[in-house]
Amino acid sequence: MLKFFKYLAITEGISAILLFFFAMPMKYIFDNPIFVKHIGMAHGVLFTAYIVVATILKFSQKWNFLKYLEICVASIPPFGTFYIEKKYLKNA
Template sequence: MLKVFKIVAIIEGISALLLFFFAMPMKYIFDNPIFVKHIGMAHGVFFTVYIIFASVLKFTQKWNFLKYLEICLASIPPFGTFYIEKKYLRHA
């Protein structure tokens, strides 16, 4: 299950980067909002899956609350899930 979470974390991070650094500039600079619609939807799905996996793994891996909180909060800033993957999931 950690391997799947690692993959979800990487995909969630990539979708966030695509949203922030491609889709949003396309919307606000080039007035083309279609990318935000599709990439934003994909990012929302992966964000939700990431949080669900983190919640399940909190109990199956017996994570303490601070580790769980760090893992969940890392999904907010760009590059955060890559940090978590490197710190906690490298050997998964």
């Protein structure tokens, strides 16, 4: 499950970067919202899956609340999940 979470974290991070640095500029600078629709949907699904799997792992891995909170909060800013992958999931 940790290995799956590692790949999920990387994929969620990539989707956030694509959303913030490609799709949103395409929408607001070039008036082309189609990328936000598709990339935004993928990012939303991946974000939700990340939080759900983190919650499952909190109980199965017996993470303390601060570690769990750090892992969940890191999913909000771009590049945050890459930090989590390096800090906690490197050897998964």
